[in-house]
Amino acid sequence: xxxxxxxxxxxxxxxxxxxxxxxxxxxxxxxxxxxxxxxxxxxxxxxxxxxxxxxxxxxxxxxxxxxxxxxxxxxxxxxxxxxxxxxxxxxxxxxxxxxxxxxxxxxxxxxxxxxxxxxxxxxxxxxxxxxxxxxxxxxxxxxxxxxxxxxxxxxxxxxxxxxxxxxxxxxxxxxxxxxxxxxxxxxxxxxxxxxxxxxxxxxxxxxxxxxxxxxxxxxxxxxxxxxxxxxxxxxxxxxxxxxxxxxxxxxxxxxxxxxxxxxxxxxxxxxxxxxxxxxxxxxxxxxxxxxxxxxxxxxxxxxxxxxxxxxxxxxxxxxxxxxxxxxxxxxxxxxxxxxxxxxxxxxxxxxxxxxxxxxxxxxxxxxxxxxxxxxxxxxxxxxxxxxx
Numbered sequence: 166x167x168x169x170x171x172x173x174x175x176x177x178x179x180x181x182x183x184x185x186x187x188x189x190x191x192x193x194x195x196x197x198x199x200x201x202x203x204x205x206x207x208x209x210x211x212x213x214x215x216x217x218x219x220x221x222x223x224x225x226x227x228x229x230x231x232x233x234x235x236x237x238x239x240x241x242x243x244x245x246x247x248x249x250x251x252x253x254x255x256x257x258x259x260x261x262x263x264x265x266x267x268x269x270x271x272x273x274x275x276x277x278x279x280x281x282x283x284x285x286x287x288x289x290x291x292x293x294x295x296x297x298x299x300x301x302x303x304x305x306x307x308x309x310x311x312x313x314x315x316x317x318x319x320x321x322x323x324x325x326x327x328x329x330x331x332x333x334x335x336x337x338x339x340x341x342x343x344x345x346x347x348x349x350x351x352x353x354x355x356x357x358x359x360x361x362x363x364x365x366x367x368x369x370x371x372x373x374x375x376x377x378x379x380x381x382x383x384x385x386x387x388x389x390x391x392x393x394x395x396x397x398x399x400x401x402x403x404x405x406x407x408x409x410x411x412x413x414x415x416x417x418x419x420x421x422x423x424x425x426x427x428x429x430x431x432x433x434x435x436x437x438x439x440x441x442x443x444x445x446x447x448x449x450x451x452x453x454x455x456x457x458x459x460x461x462x463x464x465x466x467x468x469x470x471x472x473x474x475x476x477x478x479x480x481x482x483x484x485x486x487x488x489x490x491x492x493x494x495x496x497x498x499x500x501x502x503x504x505x506x507x508x509x510x511x512x513x514x515x516x517x518x519x520x521x522x523x524x525x526x527x528x529x530x531x532x533x534x535x536x537x538x539x540x541x542x543x544x545x546x547x548x549x550x551x552x553x
Contacts (some may be wrong), residue, residue: 364412
């Protein structure tokens with residue numbers, strides 16, 4: 166078939182599709198409902214009033230261009246980006262929206278093949294390439310608009326969450342708390358229990374974490390973690406931990422909104438930081454990692470212990486045996502138990518403890534000295550230098 170003849174035949178096929186577009190759009194709507202549960206949930210009225218008109222515009226723009234001898238372009242479709250944004254507003258997830266574009270591409274192509282008459286098959290190859298490219302570009306435009314709108318919405322939601330969280334924590338007294346409730350158009354509880362979630366996936370799961378928390382929970386990002394204020398003095402934190410997966414979930418004590426709550430959130434953040442640094446995962450409560458939390462609150466002391474006790478020990482302990490022996494001994498307070506744990510002779514343990522005393526000036530067998538060494542070892546763990 167000559168090129169001129171092929172172009173003419175292609176335009177004639179396109180016109181036949183346009184002539185039957187009403188029936189095609191009806192088939193598209195029926196396919197969306199039968200194949201995509203999320204679209205079926207919208208209801209036939211929404212499909213007919215919101216979705217099918219969009220499909221008509223997209224399909225008609227392509228075949229109008231073919232009939233006119235122009236290159237079909239998604240830019241010929243007015244407000245295609247707006248359509249992607251609108252699907253987000255309707256609560257349709259991205260993948261079902263893209264699935265609908267694939268259904269539209271397939272069903273419309275079936276209509277094209279049905280519109281071709283015997284002897285016109287040669288024109289279909291060129292038309293197929295143009296149609297698939299057009300739909301691919303159209304779905305990309307809609308998807309990009311959807312994602313952009315989604316990111317904008319998330320930024321707005323996160324900003325409001327953060328503003329509410331910080332406003333509550335900044336409140337100086339009950340009057341300030343009442344003003345926050347009025348200004349943010351929300352109802353505040355008398356007290357909240359802070360939950361701090363730290364981990365690689367915490368920031369990306371704040372919506373799921375909020376959904377897993379009790380009703381009325383306030384949440385936002387703070388100091389590299391997700392902070393949830395739970396309006397309950399007693400609750401099960403395991404659903405939050407399940408959503409957080411391999412994250413640290415630190416649970417503080419209940420406190421009234423204002424300075425007391427701010428102090429409790431700060432303390433719970435220290436607990437979460439200490440636990441995360443030490444590799445503790447799952448739910449932990451306020452009585453855990455006390456020494457590490459004290460060190461996180463006093464950086465000067467922490468660095469001094471590292472400089473005056475831990476670094477000299479490490480410099481003299483290239484193999485790590487002194488640090489390992491000290492860690493095991495302070496955990497039990499018993500030379501025989503330490504020897505059993507390390508599978509060495511008790512005399513070896515005694516020798517190593519004497520070496521610790523010579524290097525640090527502190528005798529692990531004297532309780533007051535042992536207490537300082539325990540704190541120094543905690544500083545080392547926070548610094549990432551866990552004993553062997």
